[in-house]
Amino acid sequence: MPEEIVIIECQKCGQExxxxxxxxxxxxxxxxxxxxxxxxxxxxxxxxxxxxxMGTKALAELINNREQKE
Ligand SMILES: [Zn+2]
Numbered sequence: 001m002p003e004e005i006v007i008i009e010c011q012k013c014g015q016e017x018x019x020x021x022x023x024x025x026x027x028x029x030x031x032x033x034x035x036x037x038x039x040x041x042x043x044x045x046x047x048x049x050x051x052x053x054m055g056t057k058a059l060a061e062l063i064n065n066r067e068q069k070e
Contacts, residue, residue, distance in 0.1 A: 013046040027054065 006020040008029065018031035018039065028035040029052055038053040 008052065010043040010046060010048055010050065012048040013043060015043055015045045017043070017050055018052075 004022060008017045008020055009015060010017055018029045021028060021030055021035075023030070023035045026037075028037060029039050030036075031039060040049075040051045042049055
């Protein structure tokens, strides 16, 4: 099992969207048991658009901040 897991939450309402984890040496977003490098959708709780991919620097920085807090 991966050691470091970062929970990705909706930036508006805080609903958990997925978990960021190392999978076979690569950072992957895991949603409902599916490891993905790209994820796009809408939060079912508040309607905010959600877009995640490996190349998104702003989100990567957000994730790094979360790692430092935990
Ligand atoms: Zn939301």
